[in-house]
Amino acid sequence: MNSDHRPGRHRAPGSYSPLGELKTIARASAQPAIKGAAVVAAAGGLVATLSAPASAETTARGAAVADAPDRAPRAAPTLGPDATTTPAPAVSTALSSIGYVASAPKKAAKPKPIVIKDVVVEKARKEAAEKARREAAAKRAAAEKARQEAAAKKAAAERAAAQKAAAEKARRAAAAKAAAEKARRQAAARKAAAEKARKAATRGSRTTSRTTTTKSTYRAKPTLNKATAKKTTARATAGKRSSRNWATRGQCTWGALNKWYQSEGYYPGGWTGNAMSWAWGAANAGYTVSSTPRARSIVVMQPGVHGSSSVGHVGWVTRVSGNRVTMIEMNALAGPYNYNTRTVTHQGGMKYIYAP
Structure with a gap:
């Protein structure tokens, strides 16, 4: 079985x-x-x-x-993609x-779809994309170049404007400086012309004074000493000069030197000291010193003469009439730093330093 x-x-x-x-x-x-x-x-x-x-x-x-x-x-059972x-x-x-x-x-896995690509179309698309990319890059480069050129032009224009403004400023400054210099030269020329005119007028008045007022109207007593007579009428000589007023400001000596400068245009020099020693000092400096009063001279008075102090007194003689002497003096009746005019009688103890 x-x-x-x-x-x-x-x-x-x-x-x-x-x-x-x-x-x-x-x-x-x-x-x-x-x-x-x-x-x-x-x-x-x-x-x-x-x-x-x-x-x-x-x-x-x-x-x-x-x-x-x-x-x-x-x-x-159903097999394949259509299977459920x-x-x-x-x-x-x-x-x-x-x-x-x-x-x-178990669920059946779905197969992936198969995509068939067209090589010619794909290549054409890639070429078109690359061309578009290059054109966009070229446009960006052109835009950047244009921007840089515009920035360079703007910077150049700003530099040119700044240079132009600086040049204009420098030109205006130079013009202002030239105008100021011109005005200064004109002012200096006017001042020089005025000084020249003043000096010419001073020289003219000085010449007139020398021909008129230098001749003193003072008459000394007759003397038999011919040498003495010649000495009193001797011609004035020029002595040493100074570049400044060397006396003490506000005193009679400073005022006399200042009046000499206003009349003659320079300061006499070559001596120092108190007023009572000026006649001796001026004679040693080369100036003519006389006992005969004369305009355009410095009168030197010894202590006590017409109220002079213990160191003497000086003044600038402006006029002589007989034995009457008119002078301008400082630190006398008006006090220090101030002038006053006074007329005194010529007497012993008075000498005169002549301006040449």
Whole structure:
């Protein structure tokens, strides 16, 4: 007798084991749909073995379930991209009671679509994109160049304007300086002309004075000493000069030297000392000193003469009439730094330093 060991309904009689057959079917099933059908078929036998005697209705329902595989042909599984996932069959309560848990079916992976590229179109697109990129770069470079040129022109214009403004400022400053220098020269020329005119007038008046007032109207008493007579009428000589008024400011000596300068245009020099020693000092400096009064001379008075102090007194003689001498003096009747005019009588103790 041949024994048939194929799983399923074609088993050897008397050797049916529901649990072993269920495990064999589960291991042999490769597709989710076949595995689910096998589980349902085995479950029918397992339930029939474990359950108590059923009623007629239950028996009929079980028979219907047992005969279901023979009546309903199994659908072949669909493979390929169009395959759809078959839902897992519902797990029986009886299978759950024995601890079996069905695994969920795996989803088939969708294949990636195949894209066919046109090499010519792709190349044309790349060339067009590269050309557009180069044109955009050229436009940016041109714009940058134009911006730099505009900035350079603006900077050059600003430098030119600054240079022009500086040149204009320098020109105005030079013109103002030239105008000021011209005004200064004109003022100096006018001052020089005025000084020249004053000196000319002074020289003219000085010449007139020399021809008129130098001739003293004073008449000395007749004397038999011819040498003395010649000495009193001797011609005035010029002595040493000074560049400044060397006397003490505010004193009679300073006032006499200042009047000499106003009349002659220079300061006499070559001696120093108090007023009473001026006749001797001027004679040693080369000036003519006489006892005969004369205009344009410095009168030297010894102490006590016409109120002179203990150091003497001097004044500038402006007029002589007989033995009356008119002089301008400082630090006398009007006090220090001030002039006054006084007329005195010529007497002993009075000498005159002639201006040449």
